[in-house]
Amino acid sequence: MSDALEITTGAMPAFVSYSNSDGGFVASAVVDAMHACGVDVLWDGDLERILPLSIPAWIETSIRDRAVLVIVTEDYVKALSTNDCTDHLGVRYEAGLVRQKIYDHGGASRCPVLPVVPPGMAVNSLPWVLRQRVLHTFDPLTRGGVEQLVRSVVALGQGQERSA
Secondary structure, three states: OOHHHHOOOOOOOOOEEEOOOOHHHHHHHHHHHHOOOOOOEEEEHHHHHHHOOOOHHHHHHHHHHHHEEEOHHHHHHHHOOOOOOOOOHHHHHHHHHHHHHHHHHHHOOOOOOEEEOOOOOOHHHHHHHHOOOOOEEEOOOOOHHHHHHHHHHHHHHHHHHHHH
C-alpha cells in the first residue's frame, strides 16, 4: 500500500459522476479502488458524511474543482446526449455540468474529465463529447483498469502543480 500512496502523491482530487439507475455498482467499485490507491475521491455516497447545505452547490463545486470520473452507462449516455430526457433529472444535471467542464477546457489534452467504461458498454455508442476523451476501461469485479485510471489522475494533479 505504501507504494500506491507514493504513486498517488499529488494526484488531482476526483469526483465520480454516474447514473444511480444503472451505474451505482461500478461507481462504488471505482470509489473503493481509487481510495485503496490513496486517491481523494468524492461521490454521492459521501453525502451522509459531508451533509452539505446545498447538494446542487456541492455537486457544482466538486465538478468544478476536481477531475471527474464519468461512469459511462446507457442511462448516463442518454442524460448527456439530450436535453429532452425527462427521466433521471439528477444525472442530467450532473451531465450538463460535465459537458460544460469539457467545453470550458478547450481541447482534449489534459482534460480533467475521464470517461470510465465498464464491460459490456459499446464504445461506439458514446456521444461525441466523450469519444474525444481518453477512455478508461474498468471492470468492477476484478478492478482491472484501476492502475491506468490512477495514473491519469496523478498526471492531472502534476499538471495542476506545474501551472500553479
